[in-house]
Amino acid sequence: MLRKCGAIKFGAFVLTSGKKSKYYIDIKKASTNPEILKKIAEEMSKYITEEKIAGMELGAVPIAVALSLETGLSYVIVRKEKKIHGTGKQIEGDLKENEKVVVVEDVATTGKSTLTAVNVIRENKGIVEKAIVVVDREEGASELLRRNNVKLIPLVRVSELMK
Numbered sequence: 083m084l085r086k087c088g089a090i091k092f093g094a095f096v097l098t099s100g101k102k103s104k105y106y107i108d109i110k111k112a113s114t115n116p117e118i119l120k121k122i123a124e125e126m127s128k129y130i131t132e133e134k135i136a137g138m139e140l141g142a143v144p145i146a147v148a149l150s151l152e153t154g155l156s157y158v159i160v161r162k163e164k165k166i167h168g169t170g171k172q173i174e175g176d177l178k179e180n181e182k183v184v185v186v187e188d189v190a191t192t193g194k195s196t197l198t199a200v201n202v203i204r205e206n207k208g209i210v211e212k213a214i215v216v217v218d219r220e221e222g223a224s225e226l227l228r229r230n231n232v233k234l235i236p237l238v239r240v241s242e243l244m245k
Contacts (some may be wrong), residue, residue: 083118084217090243099192099221107217107240109188113144123148125237126186126214129199133184134177134208136160138199145216149186158183160199172202175211179207187215193223200232217243220233 084090088111095106112118124150135157137146143159148158158175177183185199190213201208210232218224218236227234 083121083187084109084112084238084243087115087118091146097191098195100164101191101221105244107219107243108190109145109216110132110141112216113141113148113188119144119148119151120152122237123152129154129212129214129235130184131154133182133221134158136173136185136199136203136208136210138162138185138187138195142186142199145186145188158203160185160202162198176202176207182210183208183210183242185210185213185232187213189217189219190223190236191219191221193226193234196234197230197232200227200230 086150089108091106091108095103097103107186108182122145135146135149136156138160138163146157158173158177161172164172183203187196189197196213203210212233213227214235216234217240219240224234231242
């Protein structure tokens with residue numbers, strides 16, 4: 083489905099991590115398609131028990147919403163930075179102390195942005211033991227998260243996509 087919708091692009095790209103790449107996986111292109119977004123949520127739901135769902139703004143928000151609708155579980159949105167206005171929160175939604183949370187992501191490269199979301203949740207007394215990502219680019223995310231006691235669960239690895 084990712085190939086079919088044109089979410090895999092070839093050329094010269096700079097990733098969020100700052101790395102240069104000859105390909106780009108545009109999950110936003112895929113996640114704005116209701117059929118694909120539903121399939122992503124269905125596949126992710128296989129790895130969910132009773133955790134709260136968390137998605138980092140912007141790319142993971144539609145995934146978190148779709149997964150919430152698929153599972154009936156509530157979700158929170160993690161901001162990249164604390165708001166300097168209003169309530170000043172970095173997490174939007176209701177997160178209780180010691181509540182188990184699963185972080186969802188669109189694409190994982192180095193894992194730094196996923197780890198940022200994990201750390202924000204942990205700083206707010208949530209418990210994170212796993213993260214589910216649509217695509218693992220296999221560039222260190224799994225290892226970084228493992229070192230931080232988080233299991234990365236990819237729906238697909240880039241090595242599988244490029245076959």
